Amino acid sequence: MPPHFAVNPVRRALLGASASAAAMASLGPWRSALAQQVRPLPAFAAWKDAGAMIVHSPNTIELRRGAMGDGVITPAKHLYVRNNIAPPSADILNDRDAWEVQIDGVRRPRAFKLADLKKMPTETVTMVLQCSGNGRGMFPSKPSGTPWQVGAAGCVMWTGVPVRELVHELGGMEVGAKFLTGTGGEVIPAGLDPKTRIERSVPVAAMEDALLAWELNGQPIPLAHGGPLRLIVPGFTGVNSIKYVKRVGFTHAESDSSIQQADYRMSAPDAKTMNPADPSVWQMPPKSWINSPLPEGGTLRAGAAVIKGVAFGGTNAVKQVEVSTDGGATWKVAALVGPDLGRFAWREFAATVDLTSGSHQLASRVTDVKGRTQPETRIENKAGYLNTSWRDHAVTVSVA
Amino acid sequence: ADPALMEGRQIFNSGAASAPACALCHTLKDAGSAGQIGPNLDELKPDTARIARVIRSGMGPMPAFTALTDDQVAALARYVSTVTQAKP
Numbered sequence: 429m430p431p432h433f434a435v436n437p438v439r440r441a442l443l444g445a446s447a448s449a450a451a452m453a454s455l456g457p458w459r460s461a462l463a464q465q466v467r468p469l470p471a472f473a474a475w476k477d478a479g480a481m482i483v484h485s486p487n488t489i490e491l492r493r494g495a496m497g498d499g500v501i502t503p504a505k506h507l508y509v510r511n512n513i514a515p516p517s518a519d520i521l522n523d524r525d526a527w528e529v530q531i532d533g534v535r536r537p538r539a540f541k542l543a544d545l546k547k548m549p550t551e552t553v554t555m556v557l558q559c560s561g562n563g564r565g566m567f568p569s570k571p572s573g574t575p576w577q578v579g580a581a582g583c584v585m586w587t588g589v590p591v592r593e594l595v596h597e598l599g600g601m602e603v604g605a606k607f608l609t610g611t612g613g614e615v616i617p618a619g620l621d622p623k624t625r626i627e628r629s630v631p632v633a634a635m636e637d638a639l640l641a642w643e644l645n646g647q648p649i650p651l652a653h654g655g656p657l658r659l660i661v662p663g664f665t666g667v668n669s670i671k672y673v674k675r676v677g678f679t680h681a682e683s684d685s686s687i688q689q690a691d692y693r694m695s696a697p698d699a700k701t702m703n704p705a706d707p708s709v710w711q712m713p714p715k716s717w718i719n720s721p722l723p724e725g726g727t728l729r730a731g732a733a734v735i736k737g738v739a740f741g742g743t744n745a746v747k748q749v750e751v752s753t754d755g756g757a758t759w760k761v762a763a764l765v766g767p768d769l770g771r772f773a774w775r776e777f778a779a780t781v782d783l784t785s786g787s788h789q790l791a792s793r794v795t796d797v798k799g800r801t802q803p804e805t806r807i808e809n810k811a812g813y814l815n816t817s818w819r820d821h822a823v824t825v826s827v828a
Numbered sequence: 829a830d831p832a833l834m835e836g837r838q839i840f841n842s843g844a845a846s847a848p849a850c851a852l853c854h855t856l857k858d859a860g861s862a863g864q865i866g867p868n869l870d871e872l873k874p875d876t877a878r879i880a881r882v883i884r885s886g887m888g889p890m891p892a893f894t895a896l897t898d899d900q901v902a903a904l905a906r907y908v909s910t911v912t913q914a915k916p
Contacts (some may be wrong), residue, residue, distance in 0.1 A: 514864040
């Protein structure tokens with residue numbers, strides 16, 4: 429490898445310098461807000477790697493694109509946080525094994541303590557956990573909500589008991605159940621509409637892959653990520669994997685909660701309100717992005733360069749990743765590197781390209797095994813969900 | 829305090845019609861509230877139009893509060909945007 433393949437030292441230096449001017453310059457729309465105020469990590473996520481994270485608010489924290497790293501697994505300290513309401517007290521972690529989850533909508537409904545679940549057969553799934561609004565910050569329409577770039581996503585391992593095993597144990601689900609509905613254990617103050625509760629329904633077929641998990645990357649799940657117990661729905665956006673899960677039900681109708689009915693819908697950009705009849709944000713479509721090189725790495729030297737990034741098919745395995753150095757005019761197939769950890773995980777990709785002097789728009793696009801290719805354009809929608817546009821995720825670098 | 833803001837402050841802290849107090853969920857220094865469920869409004873600094881829209885339509889777990897009158901929504905929006913020094 430020629431010496432200039434080494435990661436640009438400027439970029440390296442930036443990873444630990446959250447407030448540097450160059451880092452600010454790379455933040456696009458956030459620049460003005462962040463220049464005024466770099467927020468501290470909230471107490472429940474104080475153990476995160478502060479220099480690698482962008483704190484939008486105490487309940488919305490993402491990983492910097494330049495800090496995604498080169499390993500396939502995202503360490504917990506780099507995993508984004510998105511809580512729809514404040515997390516419960518950390519006291520719920522004092523006796524994890526005593527946490528109870530109620531299983532309803534089965535022939536023999538009952539509650540399990542986490543200690544009971546741990547005695548059952550376990551599985552580990554590696555999957556992309558991604559916020560529904562990841563990439564919202566790239567919508568020119570500036571939808572309301574956190575302006576995430578790429579960092580509201582990570583690839584992590586969850587360990588727990590398969591939901592289908594529980595259902596089998598309890599005599600099967602009720603006839604006619606259409607949805608798997610999870611309810612979170614956040615405390616809702618008295619006097620509030622119960623629709624404020626954190627509850628999501630997904631099509632019942634998702635049960636086949638779902639887990640009730642108590643470990644994240646081999647460690648007890650931290651409060652910030654839903655410990656002591658989280659419902660994991662692989663292939664679906666993060667909101668569907670209910671934290672602090674206290675009830676799992678097999679239901680005939682979708683939850684009447686606000687976050688099921690009146691949010692997380694692919695409503696038209698000009699809709700006044702979200703229509704519960706619009707499609708719910710559930711499965712993730714195929715998506716990829718480049719993590720290196722990035723513009724904040726400074727000017728590159730002409731010659732060979734390695735383009736690296738991550739790609740996933742949502743619910744399907746990755747078939748192929750292509751990269752472009754000319755804004756999508758021509759494409760070249762990248763190598764899939766690192767281990768293949770299953771169809772819900774992301775693949776790392778790398779492609780060696782020759783960069784001439786000038787400005788280059790670097791782009792990537794993934795195709796899954798079902799033939800779905802990442803599109804050039806985003807699907808415009810009111811809340812800025814599911815941005816998979818390869819054009820939006822392209823980066824422009826200067827080469828001297 | 830500006831008397832024009834008192835109605836909004838009162839609804840914020842005590843609720844109105846079938847709407848609960850905003851203070852149950854939101855922190856707002858001027859109102860003396862420390863709710864932790866929803867965003868901290870001193871940090872969010874939502875403008876008047878956004879506040880009115882979210883009260884009427886809901887956002888995320890926050891339900892739409894349809895029982896409030898237009899005047900009550902306007903009073904709340906004016907109050908919160910003013911005391912958080914959001915741009916109008």
